[in-house]
Amino acid sequence: MRVVTVAFNPGEELERFLASLAAATARRLVVVIADNGTEHDVVTAAAQRHGARVVGDGTNLGYGAGANLAAADLEEDWIVVANPDLVWKPGSLDALIDAGLANPAAGCLGPLLLNPDGTVYPSGR
Template structure:
């Protein structure tokens, strides 16, 4: 298969080992095509990979570069026609890489394809979402934490959508996304203004703007142990997510009248951040 596998790691040595084993089960030769950016881990991740998986390429950073910068290092080093990006806390199911590569080969207009993402209990994780409208983004920010099944959140996350059939989607979660390297290069790689979160939405937005399509296919499946890296700095990551959403809103509406509504969006995101931070502190103190 003409593909590289890219992983960003931050202090998740044990989970990373499981992820690499799941890659090897797809095709052992893929380990030699795997590139890992380690974001300054202190848990011995780099030494472990170099010892146990010497065929894997490791880019060892002395600091946490954030997701976008770390992924761009992988994309610029990759030589494959396609690049599968995985979080270190993911496990590939049988033949998932083959299914995504086959789809990209058969669908030349596809710039990206994602698998069905599963939670550890087997339930569906809502990858394959809509670009949020102003109304959905604002109301999701206000209501998403206190009434997660509200109609605005359901519409944004496509919670009522059957993910068991192949469909075009606005964007795919960066936890597991297979990219046509030509398409990503054409749109300028990931936007490094984002430290964490929303960079996947932003990339897919630019793919659509440049005539590429984005798909989700159920034949490929990946289990995601959500947030194992970000949980290490949970409060900081909650704030980072809201900050990234605000950046996306401003970028999406540059030169658009909707930009005058930015203060309302910011208020919603600050409210959401405060609610989530309070909740995280309460759970952490129990």
């Protein structure tokens, strides 16, 4: 599985995002960060701490183009595109992939998103 995120002047949320991925899945995980404009050292240092790869030179390509760049050489069976302000719950990526395996006709899946206070965020509008 590949997790792709686009970083544009990330703060501490990128570090939390990356740290939370370890418990989110027991599957083989490749993490690619598109650097879409930031102090490059911030993204590179976070990526190195968590075994992620950085693509891009800090030019703001836009979210979609950044995500496409990070997914460009995809070899994995699954791709997850996520904002870097997410914090993954333990097992959450495994549950998402399991849902995809149980529903092979699904073209796109989305997780239940929670606000910091635990209420459901109205996604999939």
